[in-house]
Each structure stands twice: as structure tokens, then as C-alpha cells.
Amino acid sequence: MRAFARLLENLAFAPRRTAKTQHLLRHFATQPDPARGLALAALTGDLELRAVRPTLLRALVAERTDEVLFAASYDHVGDLAETIALIWPGPEHGADASLPDLVAELQAASRAELPGIVARRLDSLGTSERYAYLKLATGGLRVGVSGRLARAAVADYGGLDLAEVEEIWHGLSPPYTALFAWAEGAAKPASAARAPFRPVMLSTPTDPDALRALPPAEFAAEWKWDGIRVQAVADGGVRRLYSRTGEDISAAFPDVIAALGFDGVLDAELLIRRGAAVAPFGDLQKRLGRKGVGARMLESHPAALRAYDLMLWQGRDLRAQPFAARRAALEFAVAAIDHPRIDLSPLLPFGNWDDLAALRADPPHPVIEGVMIKPRASPYLAGRIKGHWFKWKRDPMVVDAVLMYAQRGHGKRSGYYSDFTFGLWDGDALVPVGKAYFGFTDAELRALDRFVRANTIERFGPVRAVRPDKVIEVAFEGLNRSTRHKSGVAMRFPRIARIRDDKPPEQADRLETLLEMLPE
Amino acid sequence: MGGRFLPCTRRARRYLHGMGAETVNTAAQMLEYRPEGLFCPAGEFFIDPVRPVPRALITHGHADHARAGHGAVLATAQTLDIMAIRYGADFAGAQQAADGPVRLGDVTARFVPAGHVLGSAQVVIDGPGGRAVVSGDYTRTPSPACAPFEPVPCDLFVTEATFGLPVFRHPDPGAEIARLLASVAAFPERAHLVGAYALGKAQRVIMLLRAAGWDGPIYLHGALERLCAYHIAQGVALGDLRPATVARGRKGDFAGAIILAPPSAFAATWAQRFPDPVIAFASGWMQIRARARQRGVELPLVISDHVDWPQLTATIAELDPAETWITHGREDALLRWCALTGRAARPLNLVGYEDEAE
Numbered sequence: 001m002r003a004f005a006r007l008l009e010n011l012a013f014a015p016r017r018t019a020k021t022q023h024l025l026r027h028f029a030t031q032p033d034p035a036r037g038l039a040l041a042a043l044t045g046d047l048e049l050r051a052v053r054p055t056l057l058r059a060l061v062a063e064r065t066d067e068v069l070f071a072a073s074y075d076h077v078g079d080l081a082e083t084i085a086l087i088w089p090g091p092e093h094g095a096d097a098s099l100p101d102l103v104a105e106l107q108a109a110s111r112a113e114l115p116g117i118v119a120r121r122l123d124s125l126g127t128s129e130r131y132a133y134l135k136l137a138t139g140g141l142r143v144g145v146s147g148r149l150a151r152a153a154v155a156d157y158g159g160l161d162l163a164e165v166e167e168i169w170h171g172l173s174p175p176y177t178a179l180f181a182w183a184e185g186a187a188k189p190a191s192a193a194r195a196p197f198r199p200v201m202l203s204t205p206t207d208p209d210a211l212r213a214l215p216p217a218e219f220a221a222e223w224k225w226d227g228i229r230v231q232a233v234a235d236g237g238v239r240r241l242y243s244r245t246g247e248d249i250s251a252a253f254p255d256v257i258a259a260l261g262f263d264g265v266l267d268a269e270l271l272i273r274r275g276a277a278v279a280p281f282g283d284l285q286k287r288l289g290r291k292g293v294g295a296r297m298l299e300s301h302p303a304a305l306r307a308y309d310l311m312l313w314q315g316r317d318l319r320a321q322p323f324a325a326r327r328a329a330l331e332f333a334v335a336a337i338d339h340p341r342i343d344l345s346p347l348l349p350f351g352n353w354d355d356l357a358a359l360r361a362d363p364p365h366p367v368i369e370g371v372m373i374k375p376r377a378s379p380y381l382a383g384r385i386k387g388h389w390f391k392w393k394r395d396p397m398v399v400d401a402v403l404m405y406a407q408r409g410h411g412k413r414s415g416y417y418s419d420f421t422f423g424l425w426d427g428d429a430l431v432p433v434g435k436a437y438f439g440f441t442d443a444e445l446r447a448l449d450r451f452v453r454a455n456t457i458e459r460f461g462p463v464r465a466v467r468p469d470k471v472i473e474v475a476f477e478g479l480n481r482s483t484r485h486k487s488g489v490a491m492r493f494p495r496i497a498r499i500r501d502d503k504p505p506e507q508a509d510r511l512e513t514l515l516e517m518l519p520e
Numbered sequence: 521m522g523g524r525f526l527p528c529t530r531r532a533r534r535y536l537h538g539m540g541a542e543t544v545n546t547a548a549q550m551l552e553y554r555p556e557g558l559f560c561p562a563g564e565f566f567i568d569p570v571r572p573v574p575r576a577l578i579t580h581g582h583a584d585h586a587r588a589g590h591g592a593v594l595a596t597a598q599t600l601d602i603m604a605i606r607y608g609a610d611f612a613g614a615q616q617a618a619d620g621p622v623r624l625g626d627v628t629a630r631f632v633p634a635g636h637v638l639g640s641a642q643v644v645i646d647g648p649g650g651r652a653v654v655s656g657d658y659t660r661t662p663s664p665a666c667a668p669f670e671p672v673p674c675d676l677f678v679t680e681a682t683f684g685l686p687v688f689r690h691p692d693p694g695a696e697i698a699r700l701l702a703s704v705a706a707f708p709e710r711a712h713l714v715g716a717y718a719l720g721k722a723q724r725v726i727m728l729l730r731a732a733g734w735d736g737p738i739y740l741h742g743a744l745e746r747l748c749a750y751h752i753a754q755g756v757a758l759g760d761l762r763p764a765t766v767a768r769g770r771k772g773d774f775a776g777a778i779i780l781a782p783p784s785a786f787a788a789t790w791a792q793r794f795p796d797p798v799i800a801f802a803s804g805w806m807q808i809r810a811r812a813r814q815r816g817v818e819l820p821l822v823i824s825d826h827v828d829w830p831q832l833t834a835t836i837a838e839l840d841p842a843e844t845w846i847t848h849g850r851e852d853a854l855l856r857w858c859a860l861t862g863r864a865a866r867p868l869n870l871v872g873y874e875d876e877a878e
Contacts (some may be wrong), residue, residue: 012809013818026706065686066860072853073687078810086687086807093692127691408787410816414713414799415791453789462787462816 001125003031004039004099005132011143015410020145024153028180035099037175040154042136044147046174049106052118052137054080060119064089081138084122085131094126100175106137148245158183163199163382166246170196194238197246198265198311198319199382200231203372203389211353211373211392218377220323221348221356223363224370224391225306226281226478227271228288232305234260241270252290256303259341264333267309267380269345271367272301278367280519281492282480307334308345308372311380319380326380360392366519369477370394396475397517399509400500402430403470406452407463409437417452417464418445420496422472424487426511430468433487433514439475439495447499471500471508479517487511489518547650547675548843550627553868558654558678558847562647563624565594567654570873577629579656580640581606581719584873594618596631598639598754602719605746621646634658635669636825637720638751642672650675653839657682659824660831661690664731665723665756669835677841680873681849682826683804690804690828696821697728703798703819704776711774711794712819715783715801718744720825722780723751725802726758728823729778739764739774741781741790783815804828833857848873 010023028036041047061070061084070087077083102121109117118137122130135141151169154176155162160183171193172179178189229244239260241250250257256270272279272287279301287293287301310330311319318326327347334344348371350356360371370393378388401422409418419437423430440448451470458465475497482490552559557569565575572589579585579595581602586595588607592614593600603611616622618631618641627647634640636657643654653674662668683690704712716722722744729738737760740748745763752758764779774794783801785791801817804824812820827835832854836844844865846854851867858865 013812013820015816015818019818022706066856068856069686069853072850072856073685076685076850077687077808082809083687086689092689127689408816410799410818412796414794414797415786415789449789461814 001097001099001102001129001132003027004035004042004136005128007039008132008135008141008143009128011145014144017149020149021153021156024145024150025157028154028157028183033177033180034175037177037180038099038103040150040176041174042141043143043145043150046147047103047136049103049137049139050109050111050114051139052106052114052134054138056115056118057081057084057134057138060084060115060122061087081134082131085127085134088122088130090123090125090127090130092127094129095124096129097121097125102133102136147247151246154179154183164188166197167199167382168196169246170240170242170248195233195235195240197231197233197240197242197248199246200229200244200267201309201380201382201389202244202384203391204384204386206373206390206392208353208357211356211390216350216352216356218375220327220374220376221350221359222308222345222372222374223348223365223368224372224393225269225271225278225345226367226369227269227278227284227306230268230270230305231311232256232260232266232268234262234264236263249288252287252293253303254293255298256305256341259305259337259339261339262313262333262337263315264313265311266305266307266330266333266342267311268305268307268342271304271306273304273306273341274302278365280367280480281478282519285480302341304341304343306343306345309380322377322379323374324376356392360394363394368394393477396477396497397479398473398475398497399424399433399514400471400503400507401433401474402468402505402508403448403451403466403472404430404432404468405463405465406448413445416445416449418449420448420472422474423468424509424511424514425506426487431487431511433485433489433511434474434476434491434494436474436494436496439497440499444496444499468505471503471505472496473498473500479514479519481518487514489514545649546842547647547652550645550647550649550652551654551676551678551845553870557870558868560624560627560645560652562626563629563645565624565629567643568656568873570870576612577643578603579634579643579654580637582637582657582717585656588612592616594622594629596639596641599641601750602639602747605750632670632672633667635660635663635666638666638723638754638756640666640720642670644672644674650842652676652678653841654678655680657826658835659827660835661693661824663724663825664727665720665751671835671838673839673841675842676845677836677839677843678845678847678868679832679836679854680826681832681846681851681854683824683828684832684846684850684854686829686853688804688807688828689830690807690824691822693724693728693823694732696802696823697725697732700729700778700800700819700821701732701734703800704778707798708776709795711776711797712778713786713791713794713797713799714778714780714821715786715799715803715817716744716780718747718782721802721823723748723756723758724825725780725821725823726761727756730757730759734778735759737762737777739777739779741779741785743782743785744780786816836863837861 007027011020014020073087074083151165152162155165182188231242233240239257241253243249272283310326310333373390404423405421406417407419409416421432421435423432452466455467456464457467474494476491476494478492480490556571556573558567565577566573567577568585569576574591576590577594581599586603588611590612593612594616597617600615621628621630627645630644631641632644634642634656645652651674653672657680658669660669716725739762798818800819802821802823805811806820807822846867847870855865
């Protein structure tokens with residue numbers, strides 16, 4: 001438990017992915033089974049425990065501390081588990097307990113036993129372990145580690161291919177002993193589960209210059225839909241919907257699951273579609289990240305699949321076959337499935353690249369963000385392999401915005417103001433419309449940092465407000481309505497494309513210009 | 521050193537008009553709160569005033585307690601030295617080093633170690649009403665850099681409450697330093713920047729590192745150099761200290777190094793010279809995660825030179841004063857504790873003491 005507590009502490013404060021990965025690697029290398037596998041499960045959210053509720057904890061702590069002192073402390077600390085860990089009248093350095101024992105105890109506990117068990121553990125554990133125990137028991141680790149990052153760290157640890165790890169992940173269960181054995185040289189565990197995830201084929205960006213060298217006749221093209229890439233699997237009665245990183249998102253999309261009346265694996269775009277009309281990405285976002293979904297939402301935001309590849313069909317693995325053959329099989333399969341929520345991503349007719357450029361320049365629908373170009377001869381290959389699938393995205397949207405605030409960066413950017421908030425004119429005032437922390441070169445970062453230091457007009461902790469003198473060209477991939485932003489819109493994937501030292505701030509864009517870019 | 525602390529000038533008497541005229545019967549009447557700070561009418565002096573006054577007794581050299589521009593200052597010799605280092609030799613009209621009890625008007629004042637930083641002291645005031653102890657900032661955790669806190673039973677105890685909440689239970693500082701060294705071992709390619717205030721905390725961190733067996737060089741930001749040199753001159757062994765300058769250096773030179781700096785330096789261009797630094801901060805505030813995250817700290821080190829909650833409440837219980845006054849900090853919680861334990865207490869809400877600067 002000490003090692004787990006230390007891991008949580010390190011992960012919570014590590015500012016970057018690389019540092020988090022290093023902490024995970026060290027943990028996997030130094031901790032035995034099953035403790036390391038349980039830690040992994042706690043991070044990926046795969047640990048099934050009887051959840052300890054905040055009300056239970058509040059009741060326990062109320063028996064042991066003065067309520068006024070507790071309230072003042074909670075107010076200061078701001079986190080219930082942390083407040084209880086610190087205020088609990090237990091030792092600083094307590095007896096250690098093994099993570100497997102603690103997990104087993106919480107798994108076996110009945111509702112009635114739970115308060116007594118939790119209290120006894122808090123009495124004997126040390127401060128840092130009390131915190132880790134409470135986070136484990138309440139189920140919210142919140143250390144900034146996604147399931148994918150945790151799995152990537154396992155792959156890193158064993159020098160394994162992440163795609164292979166993701167492929168078998170859903171057939172494994174805590175404490176992942178076979179997975180760690182594989183990472184340490186034993187045989188790859190057989191995937192026993194039905195409907196596993198299979199790693200997807202990814203594309204690389206291209207442009208007209210690169211395309212000119214390629215013979216158009218050997219390629220097929222499709223629209224690039226602005227939804228999310230999914231894998232729909234139906235296998236012996238088990239149906240699952242996975243994101244392209246292998247997260248199981250079935251629970252949020254029962255309407256799609258209901259449509260998977262076949263035996264096979266579809267590669268498709270998940271969209272919100274009302275009749276034939278595809279809704280903007282913002283509508284899809286409302287249905288993402290949910291544990292369940294209500295009837296009203298299902299009706300107002302109906303999900304659908306737009307299929308573009310077929311990986312398996314009725315027990316046959318098609319991945320080694322060329323695109324053209326898979327496409328024919330896909331067209332047959334979609335017709336056979338014959339479900340209103342599953343349709344086909346059409347192929348685009350083009351004779352040469354100029355034809356395709358013209359199509360790309362004038363797509364028939366705003367929920368298209370470019371074209372996909374696929375060699376007719378390519379097999380289905382896992383990962384982002386150069387020279388096969390290409391994405392030719394539409395040009396990003398751009399606005400000229402004024403730099404408003406800057407915040408210090410971490411790690412390699414320590415000491416530099418590298419996180420920028422920018423705004424557009426609304427009347428005579430600037431309204432913040434987004435934040436960007438990449439897109440610039442090292443030299444541009446140094447120049448921006450110098451500008452921030454020389455033009456600070458106010459400080460709010462680590463944030464500085466700057467004189468509205470610097471215009472930056474912000475590129476972004478899309479725009480959604482947002483009630484959480486003052487401007488009413490949220491940019492997708494904003495980055496600083498250029499510093500416009502040639503442009504005076506009053507000539508920066510106005511908020512209306514941005515609002516006009518909204519879909520619909 | 522300038523003239524003597526005593527006697528009080530006529531001008532000062534005019535300034536302090538009327539005070540101390542009434543009969544003093546209890547220790548609580550020996551002190552009162554004024555905008556300038558805590559005042560002793562019977563002795564006509566202030567303790568740690570935040571504005572210039574004719575006569576000041578200074579508990580320790582932290583800038584929020586020790587300010588320049590007083591008429592006369594009485595403090596420990598080390599505190600006077602530290603004030604001279606920070607403000608120049610003429611920081612006050614007159615200076616006197618406390619050496620044993622000093623008679624001031626109707627009271628006698630003496631300086632007793634507070635354990636906070638080098639030179640830090642409590643002011644013990646004996647007078648007709650009994651005994652008042654103004655503790656300044658203090659800790660009960662022993663520090664090799666200064667004399668330990670000496671408990672003095674009293675009638676009126678004036679205490680700080682910087683960490684006056686039951687969540688503040690400072691861990692063993694040795695274990696915190698072990699975490700720093702573990703991080704240095706785990707990330708040998710990265711520099712470790714440890715935020716530490718120039719007086720007290722920097723030397724404390726250095727001595728803890730030495731005690732943990734770190735014999736290599738420790739690099740210092742320029743703002744820490746003079747006070748470290750003063751500690752060495754006072755016989756506090758700090759080992760191999762070097763300036764963290766890169767006039768000749770390249771980024772990689774500080775890989776695996778430990779560098780101490782005032783936390784403000786992390787926001788300055790100064791921090792840009794280090795290879796992918798791990799930002800650490802040695803402070804009692806680091807016990808609260810949100811605080812550490814707000815400050816962009818990757819490695820929080822809970823190392824404090826103040827009393828934590830158990831020490832604070834244990835000290836009040838030990839001294840068992842008739843009355844406790846709370847100068848600054850989280851006084852509400854301490855008042856509650858005093859009420860729960862049947863002790864008379866009162867908040868002073870002194871303004872100007874920076875509870876951030878720990």
C-alpha cells in the first residue's frame with residue numbers, strides 16, 4: 001500500500017505524460033503481482049469494489065472530530081478524502097497493509113460491515129496511505145491517468161506493441177498477471193473474451209504536392225466525417241462498441257448496440273443522425289463520456305454508424321485482403337445488416353487529384369472535415385503506417401486573435417510563459433475565446449515569453465494579464481456552441497499558427513466573425 | 521552598531537502619550553494591539569511592528585516581522601546581524617543586542633529561543649501584572665540550524681496560528697528529504713529546483729540533505745547566498761555550496777543537481793537555464809495538494825519552520841496560560857479548540873504578517 005500511495009502522489013503532481021509514464025514503469029518494475037496489477041486496474045477503472053460513499057465517510061469522521069474544526073479544515077483543503085486522511089486521529093507512519101488484502105476486504109465487505117472496516121483501516125494506516133485508501137475506496141483516483149496511458153505504460157514496460165496490448169485488454173481482468181508475465185518475457189496471453197477490440201488502421205496527413213506523385217487510379221476516396229472513429233463488434237451474441245483507442249463505450253450507445261445484429265467487426269464513424277441529416281460534432285459530444293443514457297437523449301440525439309471498412313465477417317478475418325475486396329464485402333454486409341442506423345460511407349468519384357481537390361473544397365455537408373484516400377491494394381494494417389491511408393483535411397479555420405493572458409508552463413517549459421489565452425473584439429472589449437499552448441516554434445515561444453514579461457499589466461497567481469498588443473493567428477479544426485465559455489463557443493484543437501507582428505491589435509477579428517463560422 | 525536602545529527619547533514619549541498610565545494588574549493589561557502592532561504600554565515598546573515606531577523588539581529576521589526604519593531596535597545579536605544583511609547596517613536609529621534581562625520602564629524583557637530560524641526568539645515580559653510571552657513564529661521540531669524552543673510558563677501567551685487547523689500535521693522532515701533524494705535518483709537527467717525561503721528554510725533543507733548523506737555540491741540562487749554565508753560564519757556547517765550560475769555553463773550541466781532558490785525565481789527567466797527541471801517546494805503549505813498544484817509544484821516537500829496543529833495545541837496545554845492571544849493565521853480553529861478545552865483566548869487579527877511566506 002505504501003508503494004501505491006507513493007505512486008498516486010507522484011502521478012497526481014507529475015505535470016506531463018512522460019513523467020507519469022516513468023512513475024508507472026518504476027511501479028510495474030518494483031512491485032510484485034498481484035499488487036501492481038491491482039494498481040493498474042484502479043487506474044484504468046477496472047477494479048470492481050463496493051463503493052464507499054461520501055456520506056459514510058462524513059459520518060465516520062463526525063464521530064472522531066469536532067464538527068466546527070472539521071468544517072474549517074474541509075473548507076481549507078477542498079477535498080473530502082484529503083481532509084479526512086489528514087484530520088483522522090491515526091498515526092503518521094502506520095502499519096502497512098498490502099493492496100491485495102485491502103482490495104479483497106473491500107470486495108468481500110457487506111454494506112453493514114463497510115463502516116467498521118473502513119474505520120479500522122483508517123486507524124492503522126499512515127497519513128499518505130489513508131489518502132490512497134480513501135481514493136481507492138471511493139473510486140475516484142483523479143490523478144490524470146487515462147486507461148490508455150496506463151496501458152501504454154504496460155506496453156512500454158515490456159517493450160510490447162501497444163496495439164497488441166489493446167487487442168487483448170478486454171479479455172483480461174485484474175490483477176493482469178498474464179499480461180505482466182508477457183511483458184516480462186512469457187508467452188502472449190490468449191484472448192479468451194468474446195468481442196475483443198482489434199487495433200485500428202490509422203492515416204497520415206497528406207497534401208497536393210505529395211499526392212501528385214501518386215497514380216489516382218490506384219486509390220479510392222471517401223469523405224472524412226467529423227464524428228468519432230469506432231469499432232462495432234458482434235461476436236457470438238456479445239456486442240461491443242469501442243473507441244479507436246479501445247475504450248469500451250457500449251454503455252453510452254445502447255441504440256447502436258441494438259443495431260449490431262450480425263457477426264463481424266465494422267470500422268465506422270459514429271455520428272448523430274436524424275433521418276438522413278448528420279448533426280454537428282457538438283451534438284455527438286453530448287452523448288460521449290456517459291455511463292448510461294436516458295430515453296429523451298436517445299430520441300433527441302440518435303446515434304448511427306457510417307461504415308467504411310470490414311475487418312471480420314462471419315468468422316472470416318478480412319484484414320489481410322486488399323481494400324477493394326474488403327470494400328465489396330462491406331457493401332454486401334451493410335446491405336445484409338439492413339438496419340436504419342447503419343449505412344455506408346460512399347466512395348467519391350474522381351478521375352484525377354484536381355477532381356478530388358474540387359470535391360474537398362466544396363463538401364456537400366458541414367460535418368465533413370476533408371477526404372480520406374486509401375490505396376485499393378492495401379491490407380488492413382494496425383497502427384499509423386506511412387504510405388497507406390491518407391487524410392487530406394480541409395484547411396483549418398483561422399482567426400486573428402489578441403493575446404490576453406499567459407500562464408507558466410511545466411517541465412521543459414519551466415520559466416516560460418507558454419499557455420496562452422486569446423480573445424476577439426466584442427464592441428470595444430476583448431472576450432476570451434480559447435487557450436492554446438502549442439503550434440509555435442521554440443524561437444516564437446521565446447519571443448512570446450519576452451512579450452509577456454515586458455507587457456504584464458496584472459497578475460493572478462501564476463497567470464499574467466498582458467497589454468492587448470500582440471496579435472496571433474489561431475488555427476482550429478472546428479467550433480461548437482458552449483455554455484461554459486463566456487464567448488458562447490469552444491474551439492476544437494486550437495493552436496497558434498503564426499504571430500502576426502504585422503497586424504495592429506485593433507485589426508484583429510471580431511467575435512461576430514467567429515460566431516459566423518458555427519455550423520448550421 | 522549605533523546608539524543604545526535605552527532610554528526612550530522624549531519624542532518617543534510624546535508619541536506614546538498617555539499609555540501605561542493606568543495601573544497594570546494582569547498580564548493581559550501588559551500588552552495591547554495598535555495599528556503598528558503589539559504594544560507594551562508599561563515598557564513603551566512594540567513587538568514586531570509593521571510600521572516604523574520609536575522602539576521595537578524584534579523576534580526574528582523574517583521580513584514581515586523585522587522591518588527597517590524603527591527609532592531603536594532590541595533583538596538577539598543574530599537577528600540584528602540578519603537585519604543588517606537585509607537592510608544595511610543603518611536599518612534603525614539605534615540597535616541593542618539582547619543579552620539577559622533588559623529593564624524597560626516598569627517591565628523586564630528577555631529573549632528566549634523560539635526554534636524558528638537562526639536568531640529567533642520569544643519575548644518574555646515580566647511586570648507587575650505577571651508574565652507575558654510573545655512567541656513570534658516558532659516550532660517545536662528541532663532544527664540543527666538554531667537553538668530549540670524553550671517553553672516558558674506564563675500568564676499570557678501570544679501565539680501565531682499559521683498552521684492552526686487540525687489537518688496540519690507536519691511529517692518527519694527527514695522522510696521528506698528522502699523523497700527529494702529518491703526523485704533525484706529516479707530522474708538523473710533532470711535538475712531538481714527546490715523552492716526555499718532565504719532565511720531559515722534554505723539552510724534547513726541544506727542541513728537535512730547533509731544529514732541524509734548528500735555530500736555533493738548544492739547550488740544556490742544568488743538571493744540565498746548571503747544568508748547561507750552568514751549561517752556558515754555563525755558555525756552552522758552547510759558543506760559544498762556553489763552558485764547556480766551558467767555564465768560558463770550549458771543546460772546539461774545541472775542534470776541530477778539540486779538547486780535551491782526562492783520560489784519567486786521559478787517564474788523568472790532564471791529557471792530557463794535548467795534541463796527539464798523538477799519543481800520542488802519546501803513549505804508547510806505543501807501538505808495541501810491544491811496548494812501545491814496551484815503553484816505548479818511537481819514535488820511538494822512538507823518542511824515547515826512553524827508549529828503544526830499538534831505542537832500548537834500541545835504548547836498551549838503545556839504552558840497553560842490564563843489567557844492566549846492569537847496574532848495571525850487560522851485563528852478561528854484555534855479559538856474553537858481553546859473553547860472546547862475551556863481556555864480563554866482572543867484573536868488579534870494582526871495585519872501584515874504574511875502567512876504565505878513560511
